[in-house]
Amino acid sequence: MAVATTGTTRMNNVEAVRHTLYEALKADPKALIMGEDVGARGNVFLITKGFLEEFGPERIIDTPLAEASIVGIAVGMAMEGLKPIAEIQFADFIYPAFNQIVGEAAKTRYRSNGDYTCPLVIRTPYGGGVRGALSHSVSIEALFYHVPGLKIVAPSFPSDIKGLLNAAIEDPDPVMFLEHKKTYRLVKGEVPNGHFTIPIGKADVKVAGDALTVVSYGLYVHQAIEAAKQLASDGLSVEVIDLRSIRPMDKTTILASVRKTRKLLIIQEDNKFGGIGAEISAMVVEEAFFDLDAPIRRLAGPDVPAMGYAQTLEEEFMIPTSRMADVMREMVAF
Amino acid sequence: MPTTITMPQLGESVTEGTVAQWLKKPGDAIEKYESFVEISTDKVTAEVPSPVSGVLKEIIVKEGETVPTGTPIAVIDEVGAATQPEPALKVPHASPMPARPQPARPFVARPASRNGGALNPPETLRRVSPAVRRLARENSVDLTTVRGTGDQGRITANDVLAAAQQGPAAAMAAGIMAAPPTRQPAPSAPAPPAPGAPAPPRPAAPSAPGRSTYDRPIPGTLVPLSQARKIIAQRMVESKHTAPHAWTMVEVDVTDLWNLRQREKDRFQREKGYALTLLPFFIHAVVQSLKAYPLMNARFTDEGIQVLKEINVGIAVAVSSNLMVPVIRYADNYSIAGLVVEAGKLIEKARAGKLTADDLTGGTFTVNNTGANGSVLSAPILNGGQAGIVTMEAVVKRPVVVDDDKIVIRSMMNVCLSLDHRVVDGAIASAFLVDLKKRLEARRSGEAL
Numbered sequence: 119m120a121v122a123t124t125g126t127t128r129m130n131n132v133e134a135v136r137h138t139l140y141e142a143l144k145a146d147p148k149a150l151i152m153g154e155d156v157g158a159r160g161n162v163f164l165i166t167k168g169f170l171e172e173f174g175p176e177r178i179i180d181t182p183l184a185e186a187s188i189v190g191i192a193v194g195m196a197m198e199g200l201k202p203i204a205e206i207q208f209a210d211f212i213y214p215a216f217n218q219i220v221g222e223a224a225k226t227r228y229r230s231n232g233d234y235t236c237p238l239v240i241r242t243p244y245g246g247g248v249r250g251a252l253s254h255s256v257s258i259e260a261l262f263y264h265v266p267g268l269k270i271v272a273p274s275f276p277s278d279i280k281g282l283l284n285a286a287i288e289d290p291d292p293v294m295f296l297e298h299k300k301t302y303r304l305v306k307g308e309v310p311n312g313h314f315t316i317p318i319g320k321a322d323v324k325v326a327g328d329a330l331t332v333v334s335y336g337l338y339v340h341q342a343i344e345a346a347k348q349l350a351s352d353g354l355s356v357e358v359i360d361l362r363s364i365r366p367m368d369k370t371t372i373l374a375s376v377r378k379t380r381k382l383l384i385i386q387e388d389n390k391f392g393g394i395g396a397e398i399s400a401m402v403v404e405e406a407f408f409d410l411d412a413p414i415r416r417l418a419g420p421d422v423p424a425m426g427y428a429q430t431l432e433e434e435f436m437i438p439t440s441r442m443a444d445v446m447r448e449m450v451a452f
Numbered sequence: 453m454p455t456t457i458t459m460p461q462l463g464e465s466v467t468e469g470t471v472a473q474w475l476k477k478p479g480d481a482i483e484k485y486e487s488f489v490e491i492s493t494d495k496v497t498a499e500v501p502s503p504v505s506g507v508l509k510e511i512i513v514k515e516g517e518t519v520p521t522g523t524p525i526a527v528i529d530e531v532g533a534a535t536q537p538e539p540a541l542k543v544p545h546a547s548p549m550p551a552r553p554q555p556a557r558p559f560v561a562r563p564a565s566r567n568g569g570a571l572n573p574p575e576t577l578r579r580v581s582p583a584v585r586r587l588a589r590e591n592s593v594d595l596t597t598v599r600g601t602g603d604q605g606r607i608t609a610n611d612v613l614a615a616a617q618q619g620p621a622a623a624m625a626a627g628i629m630a631a632p633p634t635r636q637p638a639p640s641a642p643a644p645p646a647p648g649a650p651a652p653p654r655p656a657a658p659s660a661p662g663r664s665t666y667d668r669p670i671p672g673t674l675v676p677l678s679q680a681r682k683i684i685a686q687r688m689v690e691s692k693h694t695a696p697h698a699w700t701m702v703e704v705d706v707t708d709l710w711n712l713r714q715r716e717k718d719r720f721q722r723e724k725g726y727a728l729t730l731l732p733f734f735i736h737a738v739v740q741s742l743k744a745y746p747l748m749n750a751r752f753t754d755e756g757i758q759v760l761k762e763i764n765v766g767i768a769v770a771v772s773s774n775l776m777v778p779v780i781r782y783a784d785n786y787s788i789a790g791l792v793v794e795a796g797k798l799i800e801k802a803r804a805g806k807l808t809a810d811d812l813t814g815g816t817f818t819v820n821n822t823g824a825n826g827s828v829l830s831a832p833i834l835n836g837g838q839a840g841i842v843t844m845e846a847v848v849k850r851p852v853v854v855d856d857d858k859i860v861i862r863s864m865m866n867v868c869l870s871l872d873h874r875v876v877d878g879a880i881a882s883a884f885l886v887d888l889k890k891r892l893e894a895r896r897s898g899e900a901l
Contacts, residue, residue, distance in 0.1 A: 380581075380583045380609050407582050408582045408583060408585075408586040409582070409583050409586075410581060410582050410583055411581045411582075411583040411584060411608055411609040412581060448603075451602065451603055452602055452603045452606065452608070
C-alpha cells in the first residue's frame with residue numbers, strides 16, 4: 119500500500135477502513151487485529167486481505183467462532199498495554215460478547231479506580247438493506263447506548279471513518295466502531311492522506327438549512343441528504359446532521375440547529391422503541407422546549423424481532439428516501 | 453347587507469377601547485378603508501378604517517363609552533354585497549402574507565379564511581407551539597391577529613416573527629394605525645395651514661370658549677380627565693404603591709462629551725437628518741451599564757426577579773398635555789449613530805402624535821431627559837414595573853476641584869436614579885450609576901464617532 123502524506127485519495131468505505139487499519143498497524147507495533155476470518159481469509163469484506171502476510175500471525179489473529187473470547191482476550195490485552203482492534207464479523211453475532219463488553223470493558227477504569235484503562239476498539243459491520251435477513255442485518259447500537267463507559271461511533275463517510283477510527287484506536291477507553299455494511303462499497307469520497315483524527319462526540323452538519331433539522335447516522339444519513347436535496351430544489355431548506363458519534367451525544371450541535379430551525383426529525387434504521395432517537399428527543403425537549411415549533415418526529419424501523427429475508431419484508435423494514443422526503447415536507451409545512 | 457363592526461383590539465394586553473369620536477353619523481356614506489371612527493385606548497388614539505363600502509346605519513356605542521374588544525359598536529349597510537354574507541366582519545388585514553412554497557404532497561386543505569386571517573378560531577389558538585408562545589410574548593405580538601401559514605392554518609414561529617417585523621400593521625388588529633387626524637376643521641375654526649406648513653398640535657378636545665382644558669386651565673374649574681391623563685394617573689399611583697422607590701445620584705463631568713457633541717453635531721444633522729444631543733451617548737452608556745449590571749434590567753415578580761434578555765430603553769418625551777415613553781427595542785444593537793436616528797424618529801413620531809401601541813410597549817429600562825426642562829435634580833417614578841429609571845439633568849458650568857487641587861470650570865451634569873428596592877439594594881444601584889458615570893466621563897472630545 120502506498121502511503122502518501124499530503125493531498126487526498128478517493129476511496130469507498132471498505133477501502134477507508136482498510137487504509138486506516140493498515141496505517142495504524144504500521145505506525146504502532148502494539149496494534150493488532152483479532153477476529154473470525156481476519157487472517158487467512160482477509161476478512162469477509164476483504165478489509166484485512168494481505169495483512170497476515172505483512173504483519174504476521176501474532177498481530178493478525180484468526181479466532182474461533184467465540185465472540186466472548188474475542189472480546190474477553192482483547193480486554194486483557196488492552197489492560198496490559200497492547201492496542202487490540204477486535205472484530206465481530208457481523209454485529210448480529212455480538213450477543214455472546216455482551217458480558218465482556220458491558221460487564222468488563224466498560225467498567226475497567228471504574229473498577230480499578232483508574233489504575234487500568236481498556237484502550238480497546240471493537241469493529242463490527244451492522245445494518246440492513248443487503249438481503250442479509252435476520253442474522254446479517256441488525257442494528258445493535260441501542261443495546262450498548264445505555265451503558266456508561268462505552269463510546270459508540272458510526273461514521274458513514276470515508277473521511278469520517280478514517281478520522282474516527284484513528285481517534286478510536288488512540289482513545290484510552292473502549293470504543294465500539296460500527297460500520298454500516300451497505301455503505302461499504304456504495305459510498306465513496308475523498309480522504310485526506312496522512313494521519314488525522316476526528317474528535318469522538320462531534321456531529322457534523324452535512325447540509326445546512328433553516329426550516330427543519332434532520333438528525334441521522336449510518337446509511338440513512340446519505341438518504342436524508344438526498345431527500346434534503348430534493349426539498350432544496352423546491353426552495354425548502356433542510357439541515358442534515360450526521361451524528362457520526364452516537365455516544366457521547368453532541369448536544370451542542372443538535373441544540374444549535376434545533377434552536378435555529380425549531381423543528382426536529384430523527385431518522386434511524388434501528389427500531390424506534392428505546393432507541394437513539396428517543397434519547398435525542400428527550401434531550402431536546404428538556405433543553406429547548408421553548409424553541410420547538412412542531413412535535414419532534416422519529417422515522418425508525420418497525421418493532422419486529424428481525425429483518426425478513428424476503429425482498430418485500432426487507433423493503434417494509436427499510437425507509438425509502440421518498441418517505442423521508444415526504445415527512446420532511448410535512449414537517450416544513452407544519 | 454348589514455355588517456356589524458366590533459371594537460378592535462389595539463394591542464396584546466388591551467382588552468377594551470373607548471369611542472373617542474365618530475367621524476361619520478348615521479346615514480353618511482363610507483368608502484372602504486375610509487376612517488369612520490376614532491378609538492382611544494391606553495395612550496394611543498387610532499382611526500379605524502371601514503372594512504366595506506356602504507352607509508353607516510347605526511351607531512351602537514356612543515362617544516366616550518368604553519366597551520370590551522369584540523363588542524359591536526356600529527352597523528354599516530354594505531353596498532352591493534348581498535351575495536357575501538359576512539357577519540361580524542373584522543377590519544381588513546393590512547397586507548397579505550407572502551405565499552409559502554406549497555409542498556408537492558397534498559395535505560389537508562386549509563379552510564379559506566373569510567376574515568382575512570385577522571382573527572383566529574379558538575382551535576387554532578389551542579395548537580400554539582412552545583416556540584410560538586415564547587416568540588409572541590417576547591415580541592408583544594397578539595396571536596389572535598396573526599395569520600397562520602402552517603398546516604391547517606396553524607400559526608408558525610415564522611408567522612410570529614413576520615408579524616413582529618411588520619410591527620403595528622400586523623400586530624395591531626390589522627390595518628389600524630394611529631394616523632394623524634385628517635378630518636376637516638369645523639366651519640368656525642381658522643383656515644387650515646398652508647400646504648407644507650407643519651400641522652398645528654391637535655386640540656385635546658373640541659373646546660368651547662371658556663371651557664377649562666389641560667392646555668388652558670381656568671382657575672376655579674374642573675379640567676375633565678382625558679383618557680391619557682387617566683392612564684398616567686393610574687400608572688403613577690400603581691408604580692408608587694407597588695415598588696418601594698429608592699433614589700440616588702451622581703455628578704458627571706461631561707466636559708469632554710459636550711465638546712465631542714459640539715464638534716460632531718453639524719455633521720450628524722447633515723448626514724443623519726437628526727440633531728446630535730447628549731441623549732444617544734447617554735442611552736449608549738446606559739445600555740453598557742445594564743449589561744454590566746443585569747439586575748438593573750429586570751423586574752420583580754412574586755416567583756422571582758425576572759432578569760430580562762432584551763434591553764429595550766424607553767425615552768420619556770413630554771408632548772404638550774401628555775407624557776409618552778416610546779421604546780428603542782434592542783437598544784444594545786445600536787451604535788451612537790444608530791441611536792441618534794432611532795431616538796430622533798421616535799421623538800418625531802411622539803410630537804406628531806404618530807406613536808403606535810408597539811412603539812410604547814416592551815420597555816425594560818427608562819431614560820428621562822429632565823435636563824431639557826432645566827431641572828438639575830429630579831426623583832422620577834419607575835415606569836411599568838421596571839427596576840430603574842435614570843434622568844439626565846441639565847448640563848451646567850461649575851467650578852470643580854480637580855485631581856491636582858486646582859479649581860477649574862467644568863461642564864457638570866447630575867444623573868439621578870430611582871430604583872425598585874425589591875429588585876436591587878443600594879450597593880448594586882450605586883455601582884451601576886458609578887459605572888454609567890465612568891462611561892460618560894471616558895468619552896474624549898477628540899475621539900472618532
